[in-house]
Amino acid sequence: MKNVAELPIGMFDSGVGGLTVLKALRQRMPCEDVIYLGDTARLPYGTKSPQTVTRYGVQCGAELVSRGIKLLVVACNTASAMALSALREAYPDVPVIGVVEPGARAACSVTKNGSIAVVATESTIAGGAYQRAIHSISPAARIVGHPCSLFVALAEEGWIDGDVPEAVAARYLDPVFNPASGAVDPVIPDTLVLGCTHFPLLAPAIRKVTPPETVIVDSAATTAETVFEELTLLELIRPGSGCGTTAYLTTDDAPRFARTGTRFLGTPITENEVELVDL
Amino acid sequence: MKNVAELPIGMFDSGVGGLTVLKALRQRMPCEDVIYLGDTARLPYGTKSPQTVTRYGVQCGAELVSRGIKLLVVACNTASAMALSALREAYPDVPVIGVVEPGARAACSVTKNGSIAVVATESTIAGGAYQRAIHSISPAARIVGHPCSLFVALAEEGWIDGDVPEAVAARYLDPVFNPASGAVDPVIPDTLVLGCTHFPLLAPAIRKVTPPETVIVDSAATTAETVFEELTLLELIRPGSGCGTTAYLTTDDAPRFARTGTRFLGTPITENEVELVDL
Known part of the structure; x- marks a missing residue:
């Protein structure tokens, strides 16, 4: 044997x-x-x-x-x-x-302001697994979960740079990282979890629409x-x-x-x- | 009974x-x-x-x-x-x-210059069914088949207007309808078949990147x-x-x-x- x-x-x-x-x-x-x-x-x-x-x-x-x-x-x-x-x-x-628990752990270890954004598929966000995993480590963390289904299709299509992925990333992420002035909650996340294994391919496009101090975490x-x-x-x-x-x-x-x-x-x-x- | x-x-x-x-x-x-x-x-x-x-x-x-x-x-x-x-x-x-044969029939009945573009999923284009159906009706037709997988994801996501669908449509269709000057084949298609049931939702964005005289056909x-x-x-x-x-x-x-x-x-x-x- x-x-x-x-x-x-x-x-x-x-x-x-x-x-x-x-x-x-x-x-x-x-x-x-x-x-x-x-x-x-x-x-x-x-x-x-x-x-x-x-x-x-x-x-x-x-x-x-x-x-x-x-x-x-x-x-x-x-x-x-x-x-x-x-x-x-x-x-x-x-x-x-x-991959969820390791990703949550990584995010909690790098955030300084306790505000963490998670981008993932519709089902992952709706199910709340990241939210639970992060809260079990850092109960006071503020979490913004954002479904970004099109990132999957972009990565599958191989469109990982150029205008299209940047436009898609901006449409998804501007409300999180560049909210309209006067928006209710001003604590911009300092950490972004790529909560889908497709998303690391789009990190360059995502990087362009997040503030320079944002730490991007993937769970790989x-x-x-x-x-x-x-x-x-x-x-x-x-x-x-x-x-x-x-x-x-x-x-x-x-x-x-x-x-x-x-x-x-x-x-x-x-x-x-x-x-x-x-x- | x-x-x-x-x-x-x-x-x-x-x-x-x-x-x-x-x-x-x-x-x-x-x-x-x-x-x-x-x-x-x-x-x-x-x-x-x-x-x-x-x-x-x-x-x-x-x-x-x-x-x-x-x-x-x-x-x-x-x-x-x-x-x-x-x-x-x-x-x-x-x-x-x-839906393929009806779509092919509609395209053959409207084209004037005999040049037909078909946009569809990767599998539909690779399988050649539209090409065969069109050729069985109009053996001399010139057909440009172009896979546009991301249109499906856009339609599912409900992103049917604005910058992103237009940028996606342009990236897919500019090589077909706006080829670089001096390109080998100058017969621009005058007919575009929407060869996927998701695509009619994106017709407004597609319309913006095709010449005004292009007839857009869907098989519904x-x-x-x-x-x-x-x-x-x-x-x-x-x-x-x-x-x-x-x-x-x-x-x-x-x-x-x-x-x-x-x-x-x-x-x-x-x-x-x-x-x-x-x-």
């Missing part, structure tokens, strides 16, 4: 956005093997109901657990916000780590750190050195996964590395 | 976009009953593979056929482009009408006319007068369906008119 520490880490997202988390994990733990599943047949999760996202999330978890993993990373904010407890209940023997690096701490605690860090492998699974259109995934991962994914699965 | 002419027309789309077709159908045939299914749990179809779209389309067809319908309208360009023959094979007793009205002709031919027009009823089915989040659907239909849909179904 394979030693548990030798097993891969499982990771899933609704699509390719979670590859920004994989990239951070690879940098923090280059020796680990990873199986990444993108549920592209049913993306996006961000406009769907908690019931549907939970069902999809548990199905993704089942696929990865059936292949033998030592830890499960929910590399999708929407699924982290909605399906985490269902996943922990369904797979009690596998530690499950989401903090999540990778959390995974490292958890595996260390459980004594499940993969022994030895050398490069870990990555297996890619997708529920639809392997060539498209490879093409758009390359943009998110920052290094090439080839079509024949991607396995099509049916959930 | 209910007379076949008394049965409703079934209609499906990946989401709420097909309600633009329902609107046209209601105007042409106010007496007919309609069952409309929006597969919102799995939208969008436009970035998915032919295999997946076909599977989803046949499942939508099964749900509607099981409820008793006299004709099936595929009110989604992507599904029309990919799943029509599979649907006809699966349900040989029910006439199946898509032509599809309604095709349904009328088919039912007349089959002697299945519903007898009598008065208003037909509409039943709404959705695979996810009835309140969201009602909210966004109202925008596409142009008349209110209330949450309790929408039935949640599991495919």
Whole structure:
């Protein structure tokens, strides 16, 4: 029987956005093997109901657990916000780590004025998971949650610079960071959480419409750190050195996964590395 | 047994976009009953593979056929482009009408210079269904197919006027309608087909970036006319007068369906008119 520490880490997202988390994990733990599943047949999760996202999330978890993993990373904010407890209940023997709590932790550690803005998908904001996670760490924090669904489509389309993403970012974020003078609440957030794994690609456009002192936080690096701490605690860090492998699974259109995934991962994914699965 | 002419027309789309077709159908045939299914749990179809779209389309067809319908309208360009023959094979007793062929027919009847642009989702353009449908009517037509995936997200978000949709439309369409001087092919299309049921909402923004003489064609009205002709031919027009009823089915989040659907239909849909179904 394979030693548990030798097993891969499982990771899933609704699509390719979670590859920004994989990239951070690879940098923090280059020796680990990873199986990444993108549920592209049913993306996006961000406009769907908690019931549907939970069902999809548990199905993704089942696929990865059936292949033998030592830890499960929910590399999708929407699924982290909605399906985490269902996943922990369904797979009690596998530690499950989401991206919301690490993102909330990072935000609380950098804010100076206690005012934090969170941009995410419609479902993540409506569900209130970030608000709860931040308040459980900093009960006095002031939180502005703002759904920015179009950022997902922009990142998927590869329109990450130029006029369009800046115009979209301004339309979403001006009410938060540049409110009309005389607006009721003058405490401009000093911290902005990118609460969707697609959004780091749009950070340059977002940066242009936020005040220069705003700290932009994404949960990828903090999540990778959390995974490292958890595996260390459980004594499940993969022994030895050398490069870990990555297996890619997708529920639809392997060539498209490879093409758009390359943009998110920052290094090439080839079509024949991607396995099509049916959930 | 209910007379076949008394049965409703079934209609499906990946989401709420097909309600633009329902609107046209209601105007042409106010007496007919309609069952409309929006597969919102799995939208969008436009970035998915032919295999997946076909599977989803046949499942939508099964749900509607099981409820008793006299004709099936595929009110989604992507599904029309990919799943029509599979649907006809699966349900040989029910006439199946898509939106691609009516749209192609409308374009061929209005173009004067034989140059037609088609904007649609990535999958619809890549599959070539519009190109084939237009060429089967006008073999000499010159066709420019252009994927415009972000239009779907804009329409869903309700951003149908202002700077952002115009900037998006310009980025997509300037290469087609305002090519750099000295470009190889100078025959600017005089006809633009909106090959996605979401796009009619963005017609005002699209209009601003196309030359004034461009005719913008959407397939909703032509599809309604095709349904009328088919039912007349089959002697299945519903007898009598008065208003037909509409039943709404959705695979996810009835309140969201009602909210966004109202925008596409142009008349209110209330949450309790929408039935949640599991495919």
